[in-house]
Amino acid sequence: MNAKEPLWTPGQARIDAANMTQFITQVNHNHLQSITGYDELYHWSLDGKEQFWSELWDFCGVIGDKGNRILVDGDRIETAKWFPEARLNFAENLLRRKDDETAIFFRAEDQVEYSLSYRDLYRQVASVAAWLKDQNLQPGDRVAAYLPNMPEAVVAMLAATSLGAVWTSTSPDFGEDSVIDRFGQTEPRFLFTADGYFYNGKKHPLADKVSAIRNKLPGLEQIIQVDLAGFGIQAGALDWRDIIANPVDVIDFVPRQFNDPLYILYSSGTTGKPKCITHKVGGTLLQHLKEQKLHCDVHPGDHVFYFTTLGWMMWNWLVSALASEAALVLFDGSPFYPDGEVLWRYADDIDMTVFGTSAKYLDAMKNAKLRPADKFDLTALRTLASTGSVLAPESFDYVYENIKQDVCLASMSGGTDIVSCFALGCPLLPVQRGEIQCRGLGMAVEVFDDDGKSLQNEKGELVCTQTFPCQPAYFWGDESGEKYHNAYFARFANVWHHGDYVRLTEHNGIVIYGRSDATLNPGGVRIGTAEIYRHVEQIEEVVESIVIGQDWDDDVRVVLFVVLQPGIELDQALQGKIRKTVRAKCSPRHVPAIIIQVAEIPRTKSGKIVELAVRDVVHDRPVKNTHSLANPEALELYRHLPQLQE
Numbered sequence: 198m199n200a201k202e203p204l205w206t207p208g209q210a211r212i213d214a215a216n217m218t219q220f221i222t223q224v225n226h227n228h229l230q231s232i233t234g235y236d237e238l239y240h241w242s243l244d245g246k247e248q249f250w251s252e253l254w255d256f257c258g259v260i261g262d263k264g265n266r267i268l269v270d271g272d273r274i275e276t277a278k279w280f281p282e283a284r285l286n287f288a289e290n291l292l293r294r295k296d297d298e299t300a301i302f303f304r305a306e307d308q309v310e311y312s313l314s315y316r317d318l319y320r321q322v323a324s325v326a327a328w329l330k331d332q333n334l335q336p337g338d339r340v341a342a343y344l345p346n347m348p349e350a351v352v353a354m355l356a357a358t359s360l361g362a363v364w365t366s367t368s369p370d371f372g373e374d375s376v377i378d379r380f381g382q383t384e385p386r387f388l389f390t391a392d393g394y395f396y397n398g399k400k401h402p403l404a405d406k407v408s409a410i411r412n413k414l415p416g417l418e419q420i421i422q423v424d425l426a427g428f429g430i431q432a433g434a435l436d437w438r439d440i441i442a443n444p445v446d447v448i449d450f451v452p453r454q455f456n457d458p459l460y461i462l463y464s465s466g467t468t469g470k471p472k473c474i475t476h477k478v479g480g481t482l483l484q485h486l487k488e489q490k491l492h493c494d495v496h497p498g499d500h501v502f503y504f505t506t507l508g509w510m511m512w513n514w515l516v517s518a519l520a521s522e523a524a525l526v527l528f529d530g531s532p533f534y535p536d537g538e539v540l541w542r543y544a545d546d547i548d549m550t551v552f553g554t555s556a557k558y559l560d561a562m563k564n565a566k567l568r569p570a571d572k573f574d575l576t577a578l579r580t581l582a583s584t585g586s587v588l589a590p591e592s593f594d595y596v597y598e599n600i601k602q603d604v605c606l607a608s609m610s611g612g613t614d615i616v617s618c619f620a621l622g623c624p625l626l627p628v629q630r631g632e633i634q635c636r637g638l639g640m641a642v643e644v645f646d647d648d649g650k651s652l653q654n655e656k657g658e659l660v661c662t663q664t665f666p667c668q669p670a671y672f673w674g675d676e677s678g679e680k681y682h683n684a685y686f687a688r689f690a691n692v693w694h695h696g697d698y699v700r701l702t703e704h705n706g707i708v709i710y711g712r713s714d715a716t717l718n719p720g721g722v723r724i725g726t727a728e729i730y731r732h733v734e735q736i737e738e739v740v741e742s743i744v745i746g747q748d749w750d751d752d753v754r755v756v757l758f759v760v761l762q763p764g765i766e767l768d769q770a771l772q773g774k775i776r777k778t779v780r781a782k783c784s785p786r787h788v789p790a791i792i793i794q795v796a797e798i799p800r801t802k803s804g805k806i807v808e809l810a811v812r813d814v815v816h817d818r819p820v821k822n823t824h825s826l827a828n829p830e831a832l833e834l835y836r837h838l839p840q841l842q843e
Contacts, residue, residue, distance in 0.1 A: 203627030203628055203629055203630075204593055204594075204597050204606070204627075204628045204629070204630055205597065205602070205603070205604065205605065205606065205627060205628040206627040206628075207605065207624055207625060207626070207627070211579075211624060212624070212625055215494050215624040215625060216490045216491055216494055216495075216496065216624075217235070217238075217491045217492075217494065217623070217624060217625055218625065219256075220238075220252075220253075220256050220491055221233075221238055223252065223255075223256055224238070224241070224249075224252055227252065228245070228248060228252070234625065235623050235625045235626055235635060236705065238638065239635065239636065239638060239705075242638040242639045243639070243641050243663060246268070246271075246639060246663060246664075247267040247268050247271070249638065249639055250267060250268075250279065250280075250483065250639060250666060251263070251267050253483060253486070253487055253638075253639075254280075254483060256490075257483070257486040257487075257490060257520075257521075259285060259290060259482065259483065259486070260285060260286075260289050260290050260293070261283060261284055261285025261286070261289075261290070261452070261479075262282075262283060262284045262285070262452075263280065263282075263283050264280060264281065264282025264283045264284075265282060266280070266281055266282050267279065267280060268280075268664070269281050271664055272691075273664075273691065274661075274662075274663065274664045274668075274686070274691055274692065274693060275682065275685075275686050275691070277664035277668075278456060279455060279456070279479070279480065279664070279666040280455040280456075280479055280666070281454075281455070281456070283454065283455040283479055284452040284453065284454065284455075285452065285453065285455065285478065285479060285482070286358070286359060286361070286450040286451060286452055286453060286478075287358045287453070287459055287478050287481070287482055288322065288354075288355040288356070288358045288359035288448070288450060289359065289448075289450040290482055290520045291355060291516070291517065291519040291520045292318070292319050292322060292355060292359075292448070292519070293519075293520070293522055294315035294519075294522055295315055295316050295319045296314070296315050296316060297314045297315070297316055298314060298315060298498070298524070299312045299313070299314055299315075299524050300312075300313050300314055300315040300317070300318045300519065300524055300525065301313045301318060301348045301351060301524065301525045301526075301527060302500070302524060302525070302526045302527065302547055303347055303348050303527045303528075303529075304527070304528050304529075304530075304543060305345065305347065305394070305395045305425065305528075305529045305530055306395045306396075306398065306529070306530035306531065306534055306535075306539075307398075307534075307535065307539075308395045308400075308426075308530075309395070309425065311348075312348075313348050313352075318348075318351070318352065318355075319448070320441075320444070320445070320446065321352045321441050322352050322355045322356045322359065322448060323356075323445035323446060323447060323448045324440055324441045324442075324443050324444065324445045325352055325353060325356035325440055325441065326355075326356040326357075326359045326360055326445075326448055326449075327443065327445045328356075328440045328443070329356055329357060329360055329362070329387070330360060330449075332386075332387070332418070332419070334357070334360050334362055334386065334387070335360075335361075335362075336360065336361030336362065336451055336453065336457070337361065337362070337363060337457075337458065338362045338363065338386050339362065339363045339364075339365055339383050339384060339385040339386060339461070340353070340357035340362045340363070340364055340365075340385055340386065340387045340389070341364075341365050341366060341367075341380050341383070341385035341387070341388045341389070342354070342364070342365075342366040342367075342388070342389040342390070342507055343366070343367055343368075343369060343371075343376060343388060343389070343390040343391075343403070343406075343407065343410065343507075344366065344368075344369065344389055344390060344391055344423070344507055345368070345369055345391055345394040345395075345425060345506075345507075345529040346368070346505060346506055346507060346512060346527050346528065346529040347391070347423070347425065347527060347529055348527065349389070349391075349423045349437060350366065350389070350507055350512075351516050351519075351525065351527075352441075353389040353421075354366075354516065357387075358459060358478075359448050359449075359450050359451065360451050361451040361453050361457070363383075363458045363459065363460070363461060363475075364459065364460050364461075365379070365380065365383050365385065365460065365461040365462075365463075366507040366508070366512070367379055367380075367463070367507060367508045368506035368507045368508035368509075368802065369390075369391065369393075369394045369401070369403055369406075370394075370396070370506070370508075370802060370827070371508060371802055371824075372406065372824060373406045373409040373410050373413075374824040375802075375824040375825055376406070376410050377409075377410060377413045377414070378470055378471060378822065378824055378825075379463045379471055379473075380410070380414055381413060381414060382470065382471075382473050382673060382674055383461050383473055383673055383674075384414070384416045385414070385416070385417060386416065386417065386418050386419075387417070387418060387419050387420075387421065388407075388410070388411075388414070388417055388419075388420045388421070389420075389421045389422075389423070389437075390403060390407050390420060390421070390422050390423070390434075391403060391422060391423045391424075391425045391426070392404065392422060392423070392424050392425060392426055392427070392428040392429060392430065392431070393425060393426030393427075393428045394425060394426060394529060394530075395425075395426060395529065395530050396530055396531055396534075397530075397531045397534045398531075398534050398535065400426045400427070400428070401426070402426070402428050403428075404428065404431045407420065407422075407431065407434075408431070411433075419435055420433065420434040420435065421434065421435045421436075421437055421440065422434040422435065422436065422437060423437040424436070424437070424438070453478045454478070454479075455477065455478060455479030455480070455666075456477045456478070456479065456480070456670060457477065457478050457670075458475045458476070458477065458478070458670055459476055459477060459478040459481050460475070460476040460481060460513055460616065461473050461474065461475050461476075461673050462474045462476065462510055462513065462613045462616060463613070464613060464614075465801045465803075465805070465807075465825050470822060471822070471825065472672050472680065472684070473672055473673035473674060473675075474613055474614060474616075474669050474672060474673075475669055475670045475671050475672065475673050476513075476616045476667070476669055476670065477666070477667070477668075477669075477670050479666065480665075480666035480667040480668065481513070481517070481616055481617075481667060482517065482520065483666050483667070484615070484616075484617045484665075484666060484667035485514060485517035485520065485616075485617060486517070486520055486521065487637070487638060487639070488514075488617055488618055488621060488637065489501070489517060489518055489520075489521050489523075490521050491638065492607070492618075492621050492622055492623055492624075492637065492638070493551055493580050493582065493607060493621075493622060493624075494579065494580060494605075494624040495518055495521045495523050495550075495551060496521070496523070496550075497521065497522035497523065498522070498523065498524070499518075499521070499523040499524070499550040499551065500523065500524050500526050500547055500548055500549045500550050500551075500577070501515065501518040501523045501524065501525060501526060501549075501550065501551040501553075502515075502525075502526035502527075502528070502540075502543075502544070502549045502551060502552050502553060503515040503551075503553030503554070503582070504528060504532055504540065504553065504554045504555065504558065505553075506529075506802070506803070508802050508803060509585075509802075509803040510612065510613045510616050511553065511584065511585075513616055514616065514617065515553070518551075523550075526543070526547060526549055528540065528543060532554075532558055533561070537561075537562060537565050537567050538567060538569065538572065538573075540552075540554070541569040541572070541573045541575075542573065544569075544573065544575060544578065545573040545574050545575065548576075548577035549575075549577060549578055550577050550578060550579050550580070551578075551579070551580045551581075551582060552578055552580070552581050552582070553581075553582035553583075553584075554581075554582070554583060555583065555584065555585035555586065555804055556583050556584070556585055556586045556587060556588040556589070556592065556608075557585060557586060557804050559583060559588065559592045559595065559596065560589070560592055560734065560741075562595070562599075563591070563592060563595040563599075564740065567599070568599045569599065569600050569601075570599055570600055570601060575600070575601050575604075578601055578604055579604065579605060579624075580604065580605045580607055580622065580624075581596060581600065581601070581604050581605070581606050581607065582607045582608075582609055582621075582622065583606070583607070583608050583609065584608070584609040584610060584611075584618075585803065585804060585805065586727075586804075586805060586806075587709050587710070587711065587727040587730070587731075588608045588631075589631070589727075589730070589731040589734070589735075590630045590631030590731065591731070591735055593606060593608075593628070593630045593631060594630070605622055605623075605624055605628065606622070606628050607621055607622020607623075607634065608621075608622070608632075608633045608634075609621040609622065609633065610633055610697065610707065610709055611637075612695075614669065614684075614685070614695070615665075615667050615668065615669070616667060617637075617667050618637055618640075619636065619637060619640050619642050619659065619661065619695065619707075620633040620634075620635065620636050620637060620640075620642060620706075620707040621633065621634070621635070621637055622634050622635075623635045629702070629704050629706055631708060632702055632704060632706035632707065632708055633706055633707040633708070633709070634706055635705060635706060635707075636705070636707065639665055639666075640661060640665055641661055641662045641663035641665075642659065642660070642661055642701075642707070643660055643661075643662055643701070644656075644657040644658065644659060644660070644699055644700065644701045645657050645658045645660050645689060645692070645694075646658075649689050649690075649692070652700075652701065653701055653703075654700060654701065654702060654703055655700060656698060656699070656700045656710060656723065656725065657698070657699070657700075658688070658689075658694060658695075658696075658697070658698065658699075658713060659694075659695045659696075659697040659698075659699045659707075659709075660689060660692050660693060660694050660695065661692070661693040661695065662692050662693075668693070669681065672684075696712055696713045696714060697709055697711075697712060697713060698710045698711055698712065698713045698716050698723070698725045709725075709727060710724075710725020710726070710727045710728055711725040711726035711727040711728075711808075712726075712808070714809060715745075715808040715809060715812075717744065717745075717746040717753065717755055718746060718753050719746065719752065719753045719754060719755055719786055720752060720753075720786065722786050724755070724783075724786060724787055726744050726808060728783055728787060729742070729744050729755075729757065729779060729783065729787055729789075730742055730744070731782075732778050732779060732782040732783060733757065733759065733775060733778065733779065735778075736774065736775060736778060737762070738761050738762055738765045738771055738774075739759050739760070739761060739762075739775070740759075740760045740761060740762055741759075741760050741798055741806075742757060742758060742759045742760070742798075743757075743758050743798045743806050743808060743811055744756065744757045744758070744789065744808070745758075745808055745811050745812040745815060746812070747791075747812075747815055747816070747841060748816065749790075754790035754791070755787065755788070755789045755790055755791075756789060756790065756791045756792075756793070756815070756841065757775070757789035757791070757792045757793070758792075758793050758794075758795045758798070758811070758835070759775070759792060759793070759794055759795070760794075760795060760796065760797065760798060761794055766794070767792065767793070767794035772792050775789070775792055776788050776789065776792070791840055791841065793838060793840050793841075795831075795834050795835070796831075796834060797828060797831040797834060798831065799811065799826055799827075799828055799829065799831040799832050799835075800826065800827055800828065801825055801826060801827060802825065802826075802827050804827075807826065810823075810826070810832060811832070811835050814832050814835045814836050815835055815836075815838075815841060817836075817837075820832060
């Protein structure tokens with residue numbers, strides 16, 4: 198195939214059936230427009246942003262009172278207020294259905310499997326909400342979860358938010374210190390947890406960690422525990438089954454303002470205590486409806502899966518698919534136990550229509566030479582979504598050659614900061630190799646140089662130049678707003694600066710080169726780390742890599758660390774091969790000055806490699822919060838290396 202040709206182009210039947218096509222028809226009718234494709238729709242969504250978001254509310258059938266005013270103070274991005282008169286309840290919008298079709302599928306590896314119907318889901322939420330109401334849970338109170346990715350987490354979240362409470366969660370692979378760093382700041386009244394969880398075929402108890410957490414959260418009134426792994430309910434905890442055994446048929450949904458808090462999510466916390474990013478009721482709902490119904494083309498009855506934990510924003514994103522009347526597909530455990538095909542068997546068994554995962558998972562499948570297309574019927578699969586890190590062009594090839602040819606590969610990028618995406622997929626557009634298909638509707642994404650000049654087809658900073666509804670409400674505990682301002686608005690006046698180093702292509706797609714703060718700068722030339730990873734990790738001897746810039750002789754030199762295949766040693770020949778590849782595929786500036794073999798790469802709980810933490814260790818600076826890492830001991834592999842002193 199010609200490298201310039203798209204890897205996938207939607208057929209006319211797919212375009213005609215797409216929700217986005219129906220939305221364009223509605224916009225044209227209601228606003229006397231003549232929009233014919235995505236590009237025109239995107240620009241209309243910015244030029245007429247108030248009309249766009251109001252029209253989206255109507256198209257998605259948001260349950261609530263929209264009010265008369267759509268936007269106040271819209272020219273000031275940091276302080277703009279969307280839908281200031283609106284009243285709605287988040288949980289009510291996700292609990293539209295009450296029938297006997299399956300609402301949630303669940304598997305915990307090969308140990309536990311069950312499902313909930315929409316009717317069962319509603320009744321369980323009603324029971325838990327009634328119990329919380331009896332405990333005098335008030336709007337704005339925090340309810341936390343330290344749970345596997347299981348139906349009870351969805352039920353607890355919906356019960357809490359039905360009463361106007363603020364939900365916050367993390368996953369059971371977090372140690373107690375990491376949990377206390379998070380929940381200690383947000384002070385939940387109630388904690389939902391489990392007796393244990395499954396990973397790699399083993400049962401892991403949680404009792405000791407839960408006890409330690411309880412002792413450090415003085416405001417915690419009650420722990421509610423689910424018996425998943427068979428360890429039993431620990432002393433002092435309330436059994437989940439006792440709560441849902443109380444039958445309740447009706448939920449009394451508490452109306453909330455559009456900009457009231459809904460979720461508290463946490464930054465990775467590798468440079469200090471995690472930031473408590475607080476997201477809005479209406480902004481989260483409206484943005485997720487837009488992304489799922491329009492960009493991912495989710496229809497009622499679809500089966501939507503994302504491989505995630507409760508410690509990653511993609512869980513919050515996934516559960517919103519209920520608002521599109523789709524079923525959630527939940528999985529908890531290792532995606533490679535008992536083998537690398539476990540998720541694809543699941544996809545085949547229940548006819549997944551959206552399969553979401555991380556770029557690292559697809560890379561691992563590629564390295565393992567797995568070919569799901571040979572074994573599984575993926576007829577139902579329309580969209581394969583990828584996020585978490587940069588999806589290399591070679592991984593695009595892998596998907597179309599080994600998973601499915603007729604699928605929309607929706608690489609996505611946004612983050613915890615907006616609990617959604619700035620750039621993502623589109624069912625009306627072709628998929629270009631190595632590119633995110635488009636900027637999200639209503640998201641005025643541009644690329645700026647250091648002076649704030651807008652760029653096309655050149656690398657620069659990802660920014661957003663207009664307000665959007667899913668901006669965070671604030672950081673919890675940041676009374677002055679200084680931390681919030683410094684995080685997004687200090688770099689460019691009245692412009693959201695996201696911190697990604699990117700390029701806007703000639704197709705109006707996005708290519709991401711890594712985080713701006715991890716960008717290398719040898720000789721004053723900015724280099725995105727993803728450019729190096731892409732080519733180094735195609736070398737068969739290399740499993741994965743991490744690259745940093747080391748301060749050296751009044752400049753910066755590129756240092757590459759590699760994890761190699763078992764039995765392979767980093768000799769001069771392999772170093773030469775790596776350098777030759779980087780020089781040929783990137784540029785002489787990209788070539789690492791030093792290459793070092795390591796046994797492991799440190800990463801966050803959600804799987805992201807931590808270039809800044811490694812850079813700090815190499816420069817003998819403290820890493821302020823190693824609790825956020827999945828493998829903090831790996832950092833010691835990078836400390837005081839003799840090669841870095843030469």
